[in-house]
Amino acid sequence: MSKKLYEIVAKIMKVSFSKINDNSGPKTIPSWTSFNGYVLLHELVSHYNVQFTIDEAMDVEKISDIKRHLKNHGVNLDD
Amino acid sequence: MIKEYPLSEYLNKFIELDNEHKNHTNIAFLSSFTINGLSETVQVKCNEKKIYCDTYAGGYNQFSQEILNLKSKLYDFSPNLTFLILDLRSVLGDLFFFPYSYTEKEKKELINSKLNELFEIITFFVKNSNSKLVLTNFNSPSYSSYGIASMKSNFNLKDMVLYMNKKLQEFTINKNSIFIFDFDAFVSKFGEKNVFNYQNYFFGDIKIDLDYIPYFANELIPYIIAQLGISKKCIVLDLDNTLWGGIVGEDGFDGIKLGPQLPGNTYLEFQKNLKALKNRGIILAINSKNNFNDAIQVINEHPNMILRKEDFSSIMINWNNKVSNMYEIAQELNIGLDSIVFFDDDPVNRELMRTSLPDILTVELPKDSSEYVNTLHELPEFSMFEITDEDSKRSEMYAQQQTRKEFEISTPNLEDLLRNLSLELIIKKSNNFTNPRISQLILKTNQFNLTTKRYTAEEILNFTNDENIIIGCAQVKDKFGDHGITGVFIIKKLNSNEWFLDTFLLSCRIIGREIEKGILNYIINEAKKNGIKIIKSQYVRTEKNTPIQDFLPNCGFKQINNFWEYDLNNAFNMPDFIKIEIE
Numbered sequence: 001m002s003k004k005l006y007e008i009v010a011k012i013m014k015v016s017f018s019k020i021n022d023n024s025g026p027k028t029i030p031s032w033t034s035f036n037g038y039v040l041l042h043e044l045v046s047h048y049n050v051q052f053t054i055d056e057a058m059d060v061e062k063i064s065d066i067k068r069h070l071k072n073h074g075v076n077l078d079d
Numbered sequence: 080m081i082k083e084y085p086l087s088e089y090l091n092k093f094i095e096l097d098n099e100h101k102n103h104t105n106i107a108f109l110s111s112f113t114i115n116g117l118s119e120t121v122q123v124k125c126n127e128k129k130i131y132c133d134t135y136a137g138g139y140n141q142f143s144q145e146i147l148n149l150k151s152k153l154y155d156f157s158p159n160l161t162f163l164i165l166d167l168r169s170v171l172g173d174l175f176f177f178p179y180s181y182t183e184k185e186k187k188e189l190i191n192s193k194l195n196e197l198f199e200i201i202t203f204f205v206k207n208s209n210s211k212l213v214l215t216n217f218n219s220p221s222y223s224s225y226g227i228a229s230m231k232s233n234f235n236l237k238d239m240v241l242y243m244n245k246k247l248q249e250f251t252i253n254k255n256s257i258f259i260f261d262f263d264a265f266v267s268k269f270g271e272k273n274v275f276n277y278q279n280y281f282f283g284d285i286k287i288d289l290d291y292i293p294y295f296a297n298e299l300i301p302y303i304i305a306q307l308g309i310s311k312k313c314i315v316l317d318l319d320n321t322l323w324g325g326i327v328g329e330d331g332f333d334g335i336k337l338g339p340q341l342p343g344n345t346y347l348e349f350q351k352n353l354k355a356l357k358n359r360g361i362i363l364a365i366n367s368k369n370n371f372n373d374a375i376q377v378i379n380e381h382p383n384m385i386l387r388k389e390d391f392s393s394i395m396i397n398w399n400n401k402v403s404n405m406y407e408i409a410q411e412l413n414i415g416l417d418s419i420v421f422f423d424d425d426p427v428n429r430e431l432m433r434t435s436l437p438d439i440l441t442v443e444l445p446k447d448s449s450e451y452v453n454t455l456h457e458l459p460e461f462s463m464f465e466i467t468d469e470d471s472k473r474s475e476m477y478a479q480q481q482t483r484k485e486f487e488i489s490t491p492n493l494e495d496l497l498r499n500l501s502l503e504l505i506i507k508k509s510n511n512f513t514n515p516r517i518s519q520l521i522l523k524t525n526q527f528n529l530t531t532k533r534y535t536a537e538e539i540l541n542f543t544n545d546e547n548i549i550i551g552c553a554q555v556k557d558k559f560g561d562h563g564i565t566g567v568f569i570i571k572k573l574n575s576n577e578w579f580l581d582t583f584l585l586s587c588r589i590i591g592r593e594i595e596k597g598i599l600n601y602i603i604n605e606a607k608k609n610g611i612k613i614i615k616s617q618y619v620r621t622e623k624n625t626p627i628q629d630f631l632p633n634c635g636f637k638q639i640n641n642f643w644e645y646d647l648n649n650a651f652n653m654p655d656f657i658k659i660e661i662e
Contacts, residue, residue, distance in 0.1 A: 012087050014094065035115040038282060043087050043375045054278055 002067060005014060007065060012040045025062030035070045040066075048075045080456055086116050093119040100131040102307050107135040107158035107605040109142035111169035112286040120296040125303060130502065132303065139284070140169065146204045158210040159535070160306045162260070162299060166286050167217045167240065170197070173237075179225060194246050205256045210536045211464075213258045213302050214251070216244045218266035219529070255514065255536045258302065258464060265298055276558060283374070301462030308522025311361075311440060311460040312414050312473075314353065315405065317423035318367040318374050318396070322350060322386065324448060327373045338383040345448040350385035357390055360470030362412060363478055364393040366404045366421070372394045385532040392477035401428055402435040412477065413587040413625070415525060420460060430548055463516045464536075468611070469563035479560040496655040497592055497636050504597040505554040507564070507659045509543045516564040517552050520584060524567075525623040527595070528584040529616065529630065534569075547572045553598050555589050565589045566598050573615070578606055580616035583630075590626055593654045599634055600653040601661065607647055614645040 006020040013031045026032040032040075043058055044050070044066065050073040060066055065075055104125075108118050118134035125132040135156040137145050142163060145151040153161075168175045171327065174189055180186055181189065205212060219240040223229035229236070244263060251257040266274050269291055279285035287295050304310050319326040323346050324336025336343040359364050363386065367374060374396045378388050388394070393411045395404040401423075410414050416438040422445050423429055432441045440460060444451065463470070507513050518536040521589035525531065533540070542548045566589070569582035580602070606614055616631055636643035 011091060015090065035113075039087055039090065039116070039286070039289060043085065046085060046290075052544065054281060057278070057282060 002063075004047075005044075005063070005067065005070070005077060008043055009040060012036055012043055015073040020063065022067065023062050025060070025065075027061075044070070048073070049073060081297075083290075083297070086120065086289045086292050089120040089123045089293060089296075090116060092123045095118060095124050096122060098122075098126065100132040101130065102128045102309055103131045103133075104159045104303060104307055105133045105135070105156060106303065107137065107153055107156060107161040109137040109153070109161060109162065110164035111140050111142065112164075112166055112284045114164060114287065114292075115285075116289065116292050117287075119294060120293050121299060121303075123294075124296050124300055124460070125273070128300065128304070130307065130309075135364075143200055145281070146200050149207060154208065155402075158208070160302060161204070161208070161210045161212050162302075163212060163214045164260075164262075165215055165217070167220070170243075170287075171239075172494075174280040175236075175456045178236050178239060179232065186234055186239060187242070190243055190246075194250075198250050201250075201257060205254070205537075209535055211258065211302075211306055211536070213260050214247065215260045216247050217282075218263040218271065221271055229626050242330075253511075255518075255540060258270060258539050260298070261304070262427060265295065269294060286317075288487075296350050297457075297459070301459040302464075304459055305462045305464045308519065309417075310417040310463050311420045313362040313364060313392075313412060313420070314356065314364045315364045315419055315421045315439075316353070316409060317425065318365060318369060318377075320348060320424040320448070321422055321444070321451075322586060323377065323381075323384075327377055328370055330377055332373070332381065335377065335381075337377075337381060342448055343383065345383065347383060349448070349455065350453040351573045352455050354385050354390065356461060357386075357474050358471065359466050360391045360473040362414075363390055364408050364412065364476060365391050365396060366423075367396045367400050368398055368401065371398055378530065389415065389478055390474065392474060392480075402431060405436060405439065411528075413590070420458065430501075456638065463519070467516045467519060469516055469564075469565075472561070472563060476560065476562060480512050485660065494656075497654070499558075500592065501558040502592060502594070502597075502657045503556040503660065504594060504601075504657050505556070505662060506598070506601050507551065507552050507554060509539065509550040511563060513552050514539055515544065517550070517567050519565070519569045520552075520586060523584065524584045524586060525621070526587050526625075526629075528621075528624050529627055530582055530619040531579070531624060532619075534582070542569060549578075551586075553594065555592070555594055562586075562589055566594060568598060568602060570602065570614075576609050576612045578602075578609075578614050580614055583627075587626075593657065595630060596654055596660055597650075597657040598636065599614075600651055601659060602653060603645070603647065603651050612647055614647065616643050616645075617641065618643065 006017055008022050009024065010017045013029050013036060015029055015031065037060065041052055047054065048070060050070065052069060056069045068075060073075065106121065106414055108114060114136065118136045122132055122134055135153065135158060137153060145153040170193055173183065174186065178186065201212060201214065210421055217240050219237045223236055225232055225235065247259055251259055274287055274291050276288055316322055324342050326335060327335050337346050339347065346493055353363060378384060394410045409419065416436055419439045421439050421441045423430055429441045432439055440654050443452060445454060509517055514536065518539050521534050521539065539550065542550045549651050550569040551568055552564045555562040565586035567582060568580065570578040571581045573579050602614065616636065618628060618631055631643040635649055636645045
C-alpha cells in the first residue's frame with residue numbers, strides 16, 4: 001500500500017483515490033499535464049522531505065517510478 | 080510574515096470557487112516565462128476578499144504577439160487590469176550572461192534599444208485597450224562571473240539593473256494607466272535563492288518557485304483592490320493591549336506599556352505606522368470599552384503616545400456595545416461599514432464584530448504585539464494607485480468637520496448655518512491635475528451619486544479629449560477649510576438642443592450644503608450659452624444612493640418616461656449663499 005502517496009496524487013490531479021494505482025500516470029490520467037506533474041513532485045519534496053534530481057523528475061511516467069525514486073531516497077512507503 | 084499554503088491548495092480551492100461577488104474584474108497575465116498556477120491562485124485570493132475575478136493567462140512568452148495582434152484572445156477578453164511579468168534573462172539575452180564583453184556605451188545602447196522596443200509594445204497596448212497595465216521591474220542577480228571584483232567594475236550587472244529600473248520608472252511616472260510592480264523588492268523580501276531555483280528553471284522555465292507563487296499572488300492583490308476602487312478608508316482601533324500594553328483602568332496611567340523599552344516599543348512602533356497611514360489619508364478612529372477620562376488622559380498626556388486626540392476623526396470611549404459604537408462611528412464619519420478596518424486584541428470582540436458587521440474587515444490581530452506592525456503591513460486593503468492632495472488632507476478635513484458639527488449645534492436654522500459657512504464652489508475642467516481625483520470619486524462615491532457609473536481612468540481621459548462630452552469637477556471651501564475636489568459631473572451632448580447629465584456626484588462629506596445646486600446652476604448656464612433647450616438625466620437606484628433620489632425633482636426636473644428633463648426656459652433657483660468661481 002502507498003495510501004498517502006496515492007492521496008497526494010489524487011489531490012494534485014483532482015481524480016478519485018479509487019482510480020489511482022501504480023500504473024497511473026500521464027497516459028491514464030488526463031489532468032496529469034507536465035505542469036501538474038511538476039506540482040506533484042513539488043508536493044512530494046515537501047511531504048517526504050527529499051530532493052529529486054532533474055533526471056529523476058524527467059524519468060517519471062507512472063506512479064511506480066515515483067515509488068522507486070522515493071525508495072532510493074530512503075522513504076518507507078509501507079503506510 | 081504570514082505563512083502561505085502550498086500552490087496545490089490554491090489549485091484545489093480554485094475548482095470550488097463560488098464567484099458570486101458584486102465586485103467584478105477581468106485580469107490578464109502576460110509573461111516571458113512560465114507562470115502556471117498564478118491566475119488560479121489570484122482568483123482564489125480575490126474570492127477570499129469578496130472579489131469575483133475572471134482571468135486570462137497569455138501563452139508562454141507570447142506577450143508581444145498577443146499585444147500587437149488586435150484580434151488576439153487578450154483583446155477579446157477585454158481586461159480591466161493586465162500584469163506584464165518579465166524577467167531579466169529574457170529581456171537582456173546574451174547581455175545577461177556576458178555583461179563584461181561589452182563597453183559601458185555598448186551596454187547602455189543595447190539596454191535602451193531593448194527597453195524602447197518594450198515601451199513601444201506597452202504604448203500600443205495602452206492605446207488599444209481600456210486596461211491598466213502593471214509591469215514588473217527587474218531583480219538584481221546576486222551572482223556575477225566577476226565575483227568579488229564585480230563591485231570594482233564599471234556599469235556592472237547590478238548597475239545595469241538599476242539603470243533599467245530607473246528607465247522603467249521614468250517611462251511610467253506620468254502615465255495614468257501604467258504602473259510598476261517592484262519585483263526587485265519582492266525578491267529581496269523572500270530571497271533570491273527561494274524565489275528562483277535552477278531545477279524549476281531548467282524543468283519548465285519556471286522563474287518563480289511554485290512555493291512562492293501564492294506569495295507573489297498576494298503582492299498583486301493591492302493592484303486589484305486599487306483598480307476596483309474598493310480600498311478601505313478608515314481604521315478603527317481598540318486601546319488597551321492594542322495601542323498600548325496593559326489595561327489603563329487597572330494598570331493606571333503610569334502602569335501601561337508604551338515607550339522605548341520592550342514590550343512598550345512594539346506599541347510605539349505600531350502607533351508610528353498608524354500615524355504614517357493617517358498622514359497619507361487613512362482616517363483613524365477609536366472604539367474602546369473604557370472609562371473615558373482614564374483613556375483620554377493617556378491620549379492627551381502620556382509622554383510616549385504618538386497618536387493624539389487630533390489624529391482621531393471619531394472617538395468612542397464608553398461602555399456601550401462595540402457594534403453600536405461602530406455604527407455611530409460610520410455615521411459620524413459618513414462612510415460605509417465596508418470602508419472600515421477594525422483592530423482589537425480581544426478575540427471575543429473580533430468575533431462579535433465579524434458576526435454582527437461582516438462588511439467591516441476585522442483583522443486577526445496576533446497575540447504577540449511584536450507582530451502588530453507586520454500584520455498592518457500585510458493588509459493590501461489600503462492600496463490606491465495614487466495618493467491625491469485630498470487624500471493626504473483627509474484627516475485634517477475630518478477634524479474641521481468636527482468643528483463644523485460643533486458650530487452646527489450652536490446654529491439652529493439650516494439656511495443661517497449655510498449662509499454663515501461662507502461656501503465657495505470652484506468649477507474646474509478635467510485635466511492631468513484633476514483627473515486622478517475625478518477617477519477616484521467616480522470609483523468610490525456611492526451615496527450622492529445619480530447613476531453610479533464606474534468609469535475607468537482611461538475612459539475619463541477619453542471623455543476629456545472628446546468634444547461631445549463635458550467633464551468637470553468642483554472644489555468646495557468654507558470658512559473652516561478646504562474640502563478639495565468633492566464633486567464630479569459628466570455631460571454628453573446629444574444634439575444641438577439636448578444635453579444628457581450622465582454622471583453627477585458629490586463626496587459624502589459635503590452633502591447637505593446645497594453644493595449640488597451650485598454645480599447644476601453652472602451646468603444650466605453653460606447649456607444656455609450653447610443654445611440648449613433641454614437637459615435630460617436619469618436616476619439609477621442602487622442600494623446606497625437614496626440621498627440623491629429627490630435631487631432631480633427638487634431642482635425642477637420633470638419625469639418623462641424613464642428620464643428626467645429640465646426645460647431651460649425655466650428659471651433655476653440658485654442658493655445665494657454659495658459663491659461660484661469658474662477656472
